[in-house]
Amino acid sequence: MKGVTIEDVAREAGVSRQTVSRAINNKGEISPKTKAKVLSAIQKLGYTPNLQARSMVTQRTSTIGLIVGDIANPYFSSVARGLQDIARQHGYSVFISNTDDNADVEHQALKTMAAQRVDGIVLFSHELAAEKLMAFADTYRPIVLVNRNVQHPNIHHMAVDHGEGIRLAFERLWHLGHRNIGMLAPYQPARADISRRLAAFESEMQQRGLATTDNVVAAQPTFDGGYDAMLQLLDARHDLSAVLCYNDRMAIGALQACRELGRSVPNELSIIGFDNIRVSSMVTPALTTAAVDRYEIGRLAVEALVKLINNPDLQLERRIVPMSLVERDSVAAPAAILASNM
Amino acid sequence: MKGVTIEDVAREAGVSRQTVSRAINNKGEISPKTKAKVLSAIQKLGYTPNLQARSMVTQRTSTIGLIVGDIANPYFSSVARGLQDIARQHGYSVFISNTDDNADVEHQALKTMAAQRVDGIVLFSHELAAEKLMAFADTYRPIVLVNRNVQHPNIHHMAVDHGEGIRLAFERLWHLGHRNIGMLAPYQPARADISRRLAAFESEMQQRGLATTDNVVAAQPTFDGGYDAMLQLLDARHDLSAVLCYNDRMAIGALQACRELGRSVPNELSIIGFDNIRVSSMVTPALTTAAVDRYEIGRLAVEALVKLINNPDLQLERRIVPMSLVERDSVAAPAAILASNM
DNA sequence: GTGAAAGCGCTAACAT
DNA sequence: ATGTTAGCGCTTTCAC
Numbered sequence: 001m002k003g004v005t006i007e008d009v010a011r012e013a014g015v016s017r018q019t020v021s022r023a024i025n026n027k028g029e030i031s032p033k034t035k036a037k038v039l040s041a042i043q044k045l046g047y048t049p050n051l052q053a054r055s056m057v058t059q060r061t062s063t064i065g066l067i068v069g070d071i072a073n074p075y076f077s078s079v080a081r082g083l084q085d086i087a088r089q090h091g092y093s094v095f096i097s098n099t100d101d102n103a104d105v106e107h108q109a110l111k112t113m114a115a116q117r118v119d120g121i122v123l124f125s126h127e128l129a130a131e132k133l134m135a136f137a138d139t140y141r142p143i144v145l146v147n148r149n150v151q152h153p154n155i156h157h158m159a160v161d162h163g164e165g166i167r168l169a170f171e172r173l174w175h176l177g178h179r180n181i182g183m184l185a186p187y188q189p190a191r192a193d194i195s196r197r198l199a200a201f202e203s204e205m206q207q208r209g210l211a212t213t214d215n216v217v218a219a220q221p222t223f224d225g226g227y228d229a230m231l232q233l234l235d236a237r238h239d240l241s242a243v244l245c246y247n248d249r250m251a252i253g254a255l256q257a258c259r260e261l262g263r264s265v266p267n268e269l270s271i272i273g274f275d276n277i278r279v280s281s282m283v284t285p286a287l288t289t290a291a292v293d294r295y296e297i298g299r300l301a302v303e304a305l306v307k308l309i310n311n312p313d314l315q316l317e318r319r320i321v322p323m324s325l326v327e328r329d330s331v332a333a334p335a336a337i338l339a340s341n342m
Numbered sequence: 343m344k345g346v347t348i349e350d351v352a353r354e355a356g357v358s359r360q361t362v363s364r365a366i367n368n369k370g371e372i373s374p375k376t377k378a379k380v381l382s383a384i385q386k387l388g389y390t391p392n393l394q395a396r397s398m399v400t401q402r403t404s405t406i407g408l409i410v411g412d413i414a415n416p417y418f419s420s421v422a423r424g425l426q427d428i429a430r431q432h433g434y435s436v437f438i439s440n441t442d443d444n445a446d447v448e449h450q451a452l453k454t455m456a457a458q459r460v461d462g463i464v465l466f467s468h469e470l471a472a473e474k475l476m477a478f479a480d481t482y483r484p485i486v487l488v489n490r491n492v493q494h495p496n497i498h499h500m501a502v503d504h505g506e507g508i509r510l511a512f513e514r515l516w517h518l519g520h521r522n523i524g525m526l527a528p529y530q531p532a533r534a535d536i537s538r539r540l541a542a543f544e545s546e547m548q549q550r551g552l553a554t555t556d557n558v559v560a561a562q563p564t565f566d567g568g569y570d571a572m573l574q575l576l577d578a579r580h581d582l583s584a585v586l587c588y589n590d591r592m593a594i595g596a597l598q599a600c601r602e603l604g605r606s607v608p609n610e611l612s613i614i615g616f617d618n619i620r621v622s623s624m625v626t627p628a629l630t631t632a633a634v635d636r637y638e639i640g641r642l643a644v645e646a647l648v649k650l651i652n653n654p655d656l657q658l659e660r661r662i663v664p665m666s667l668v669e670r671d672s673v674a675a676p677a678a679i680l681a682s683n684m
Numbered sequence: 685g686t687g688a689a690a691g692c693g694c695t696a697a698c699a700t
Numbered sequence: 701a702t703g704t705t706a707g708c709g710c711t712t713t714c715a716c
Contacts, residue, residue: 004481005709016687021711029685046481051457052394052403053709056692061394063437063458070423072637077419081412084440093458095405095435098426115393116405116435139346139388223624252624279621282565282594295414347693358703363695371701395693398708 004047013041024049055117064305065095065113065121067106074278075294076124082298083122090306092119103127110136120305122146122298142308144301147193156308157318158301162193163200165290165323169244169272170204172288172325176333178242178270179210184229184254185246187218194221197246197274221246226253234261241269241334248273248280248289255283255330266332276326285329292323346389355383366391397459406647407437407455407463409448416620417636418466424640425464432648434461445469452478462647464488464640484650486643489535498650499660500643504535505542507632507665511586511614512546514630514667518675520584520612521552526571526596527588529560536563539588539616563588568595576603583611583676590615590622590631597625597672608674618668627671634665 010017015034022030023038041047055061066083068076080096087094095118097109106128113121120142125133130150137143137154146158173181183201188194198216205212214236219229226245230253234240245251251273258265265271265285273280276291300319308314352359357376364372365380383389397403408425410418422438429436437460439451448470455463462484467475472492479485479496488500515523525543530536540558547554556578561571568587572595576582587593593615600607607613607627615622618633642661650656 006711007709017709018688018711019686022686025711027711031685034685048453048456050459050709052397052459053692054711055394056398056694056709057711059692071413071426072416072420072423074414074416074419077416077422078414080419080438081414081440084413084438088439093437093439093454096422096426096438097430097435098423111390112435114390117392117394279624282621348695349693359693360695360704361702364702367695369695373701376701392693395708396695398693398710399695401708 004045006047006049008045009038009041009047012045013038060309061117061119062091063093063095063116063118064302064309065097065109065116065118067097067099067109067113067121068124069101069126070098071096075275078294079124079298079301082295083302084298085295086299086302087306090302092302092306099125099127101127103129107132107136110140114140119309120144122301122305142305142312144305144308146297146301153315156304156316158297158304158321159318160193160292160297160321161323162196163203164320165274165292165325166197166200166244167204168323168325169274169288169290170201172327172331173242173244173270173272174204174208176270176331177336178334180215180237180239180334181205181210181242181244182215182217182233182237182240183244183246184217184219184226184233184250186221186225194246201244215240219250221250223249223253223256226250227257228253230254230257231261234258234263241336242331243269243271245271245273248275248277248287251287251289251330252279252283255285255287266330268335270331270334272325272331280326281328288328288331289326290323291326292321297321346387348389348391350387351380351383351389354387355380402651403459403461404433405435405437405458405460406644406651407439407451407458407460409439409441409451409455409463410466411443411468412440413438417617420636421466421640421643424637425644426640427637428641428644429648432644434644434648441467441469443469445471449474449478452482456482461651462486464643464647484647484654486647486650488639488643495657498646498658500639500646500663501660502535502634502639502663503665504538505545506662507616507634507667508539508542508586509546510665510667511616511630511632512543514669514673515584515586515612515614516546516550518612518673519678520676522557522579522581522676523547523552523584523586524557524559524575524579524582525586525588526559526561526568526575526592528563528567536588543586557582561592563592565591565595565598568592569599570595572596572599573603576600576605583678584673585611585613587613587615590617590619590629593629593631593672594621594625597627597629608672610677612673612676614667614673622668623670630670630673631668632665633668634663639663 006017006020009020020038023035099105106125122144124146133150134152137152143155145155185198202212217229217233219225263269273287273289276289280287280289348359348362351362365377441447448467464486466488475492476494479494485497487497527540544554559571559575561567605611615629615631618631622629622631
C-alpha cells in the first residue's frame, strides 16, 4: 500500500498542499516554474492522487455503474466493452454488477452502486418493480435505462427498435423479389421484443397486401424450436421462398431442417435470423441476420450518461439504437426469378 | 443525488454519529433498543452509508480491480462473472478494465486502479514489462497475476496447466485403444501455451514409446489452418485414428476437412479440441475438447485475493487451475477395435 | 501566484 | 452503553 499523500509532495517540492493540487488539476493560477517543481516531486515520490479523498470534497467519484443480467452473456459483454471504452475516454472507471434478471438482486445492485456513490448508472433491468425503481431514482443521480420504460426525471431511455430489424430484413427480401414469406417466432405477447418483431412482420405483409394466414409458426426460441417449426411451415406452405426467424438460434435450426429436407439455402429458400450471435457466421451457409451493434449500445448509453452527469436537469429524448442487416450467405433472389433471368 | 449523512440519522434517532456507526457496523456495545431506534431512522431517511468516506478512515475501499485483454472475449467474460459472484459474497465491488494486450494500456489500467485505491487486483497481462510491473507492485497492494510469472512479494500466481489438458485428452484416446495419434498446432516456441501443449503431446507419446515423426503438422490456430493441416496430415499418415488439436477452431476446421474427405468422425477418426469455445457444442459432431472452467479461474483468483487483502504478509503457493475433458461426440474407439469386437 | 483554514462523511481511540 | 475528539486526503474559499 502506498502512503504518499499530497502533503508529502508539498513538502518535497517546498510548497503548500493547495499548490500541489493546482498543479495536478491545472486549475487556478500557478507559475510554470512552481508547476514543474511540483510535477517532478510527484514523479520522484510516485504519487497518485487519492480519488476517494477527492470525491469527498467534489461530490464526484469519476465512476459509473453498469448493471446487466449476466456479463458472461456475449450480448452484455459487448455492450460493456463499448461502455468502458467511452467511459475511459471521459475519465470514468466502471463498476459492473450482474443480476441474473432477479428483482431482488437488481435492487441490491442499485443499492451497492449508490453506496459507492457512482456518478451515474446504466441499467438493464426487466424485473425490478417500477415503483421501486422510481423510489430509487428519487434519491439518486442519472440513470440510463435500456429497453424498458419507466418515467422519472432521473431516468432516461434507450431502446433497440426490434421492429426496424424485421423491416430491414423484410425489405431486403421484397427487393430481391420474394413474395411468399413466412416467419418463425415464439408466441409470448407479454415479451415486448417478441411481440414487436412479430407485429412488424405482420405490418409489412399487410402494407403490401399480403395475407398472413398459415405463414407464421410459433415455437420455442431455440435451435430445436426453429427446426420443428420449419418442418411444420414448409409442410403447410410449399410455395414459401423466404423465412424470417425471431432469432438466430431458430434460424440455425431452420437451416438444419432445410438441409435434411434437401431444400437448398439460399437457392431454393432464403433464411434470415435476428441478433447476430457468434455462430451465425460459422454455420453453412453463413446466416444473414438483423442485428444491433452492441458496442454501440454501450457507447450511446455512456455518452448520454456523461451529458446527464454534467447537466442533471437535462431531459434527453428517448434514444433509439439503430439496427442493421448483416448480409451473409443465406439469402438470394427467389428461384423463380433466377430461372426467368436465365 | 442523496444528501442524507450519518449526522442526519443521528439527529433523527436522537443519538450521536458514533452510535449510528456502531449500529451499522455491528461493532462495539450497543443496546438493542438504541440499535432499533437507529435502524428505523435509517429506514425512514433512506440513508446509505458513503463508502468513500468510510474508506478514507479504514483505508479499505471494498473494491477490487480486474484487468483483462477484452471483456467482450467470452473467455474473459466468464472469468469476470466468476470473479464478480464471489467478490460480491465477500462484500467487494469490482472495477473492470480492458487492455487489448497493449503494454501502455496495461500500465494505465494499473494506475487507474491505484488511483481508485482498490484493495487488490486480478491481472491478466502479457505485455507490460516485468520491471514496470514489479515497480508498480512495490507501491501497491496484493496482485493476483494469471498465466504469467513475475516474482515479487506482492504478486501471487495462478496458472492454467495447458499440459494437463493435453494429457487428459491423450489418456482418453489411449484408453479407448488409439495408438496412431496426430496433432495439429501452430509453431511458435515463444508462446508458452502453444509450446506447453505441444510438449505435453510429445512427452505422452514418448512415454509410451511412440514415434513423433510425421504426425505433427504446424499451421495457423484458425479454422482454415486446421482444415489445411488436417488434409496434409491425413495425406502423410493414412493410418491415423485420432487427432489432437491446439484449439477448437483448428479442430472444427479439421472436422470440415474430414467431412469433405468422407472420413467419418468419430467412426473412422477421433478428434479432440482445446478451450471449449461456444461453437464446439454446436458443430456436428459436437466436439470433445479439453477445457478450463473459466468461471472457476475467476472464483479462485478472487478467493486468493481476499485472503491476501486480509493478510498481506501471506505467501500463497502458485495455484494451478484444474482442467477437464468435455466429452461430446467427436471421439470413439478406433475402427479396428470396433471391428474386432463384432 | 501562493498559503491558511475549513470541511466533505465517516470511524478509531479515548472519555464518560 | 453512549458521546467527544481527532483526522483520513483532498479541494474550495478566502486571505495575502
